[in-house]
Amino acid sequence: MNIIFLGPPGAGKGTQAKMLIEKYAVPQISTGDMFRAALKDKAPLGMKAKEYMDKGQLVPDEIVIGLVEERLKQDDCKKGYILDGFPRTVAQAEALDKALAKMGSKIDHVVSIEVDNKELVKRLTGRRTCRKCGAMYHAIFKPPVNKDVCDKCGGELYQRDDDTESTVMSRLEVYDAQTKPLIDYYQKKGILKSIPGIGSIDDIFNKIVSILGS
Numbered sequence: 001m002n003i004i005f006l007g008p009p010g011a012g013k014g015t016q017a018k019m020l021i022e023k024y025a026v027p028q029i030s031t032g033d034m035f036r037a038a039l040k041d042k043a044p045l046g047m048k049a050k051e052y053m054d055k056g057q058l059v060p061d062e063i064v065i066g067l068v069e070e071r072l073k074q075d076d077c078k079k080g081y082i083l084d085g086f087p088r089t090v091a092q093a094e095a096l097d098k099a100l101a102k103m104g105s106k107i108d109h110v111v112s113i114e115v116d117n118k119e120l121v122k123r124l125t126g127r128r129t130c131r132k133c134g135a136m137y138h139a140i141f142k143p144p145v146n147k148d149v150c151d152k153c154g155g156e157l158y159q160r161d162d163d164t165e166s167t168v169m170s171r172l173e174v175y176d177a178q179t180k181p182l183i184d185y186y187q188k189k190g191i192l193k194s195i196p197g198i199g200s201i202d203d204i205f206n207k208i209v210s211i212l213g214s
Contacts (some may be wrong), residue, residue: 001026001080001212002105004087006182007113008175009168010120011197012204016113017082019205020212026080034067035059045070061092069099080108090181109212110186113204115197117172124168128157 001024007013017028035053038046045066049059068086071077087093100106115123126139128148132155137144144150148157161167186192193211197204 002083002100002108003080003212004083004107004110004186005113006110006179007197008115008117008120008179009171010123011113011115012201013084013113015201016205016208017084019201020082020208023209024080024212026082027076028082028084029068029071029077029086030084031064031067031086034071037071038067043070061089061095064092065095065099068096069103072100072103072105083107087182088178090185093182093185107186107191110192111208111211112183112192112194113197114194117169119198120172121165121168124163125159125165127160127163129160130155130157132156 003020003026005013005017020026021028035046035049039050040046045063049063049067052059052063064086068083072081087096097106122140123138126141128137128139128144129135130137130150130153133150133153135150135152135155136142137150137157144157149155150157162171183192195204195207195211
């Protein structure tokens with residue numbers, strides 16, 4: 001079962017992906033992980049990607065697609081995989097389809113976890129991190145016993161720069177701009193499944209599983 005996972009920051013995509021990996025025994029594949037592995041192995045495409053990253057430039061699509069294609073040919077992907085954070089654009093989606101067709105494969109499901117921006121802002125701006133041990137809290141959903149103090153080590157809790165409201169709104173706007181064309185693309189192909197990302201973790205997971213099947 002080959003799956004693409006879509007979802008804005010704060011939608012709970014990472015949590016659901018981990019649960020799906022355990023249930024279906026397939027790998028979760030992100031471009032970040034692929035870049036790190038290719039660099040570690042000094043693979044030719046990985047070294048090419050490094051040249052662009054070292055200059056602060058975006059890695060060209062043909063290199064990214066090449067890395068994805070190499071990764072999907074590995075043995076642990078034979079039963080399927082979950083693509084996370086890729087593709088990001090319609091051009092990448094089209095290139096992925098062509099690469100998979102060459103391999104005699106295709107994407108079976110595109111799962112999009114939908115949460116409105118007001119709820120996402122509440123989730124993301126409430127996050128707090130301990131300066132000493134890195135423990136995570138949430139002002140609403142997982143507050144510490146004493147405000148701004150870590151339960152584990154007594155360290156100071158702070159709000160990361162990327163969790164402020166203005167930064168969160170900016171991230172969500174970028175996601176919406178990038179992802180809406182992708183959602184339209186996969187909708188037209190008839191493989192997009194949208195799941196409301198509101199409710200308990202288990203409820204959302206069960207909805208995803210009912211769509212994917214056993």
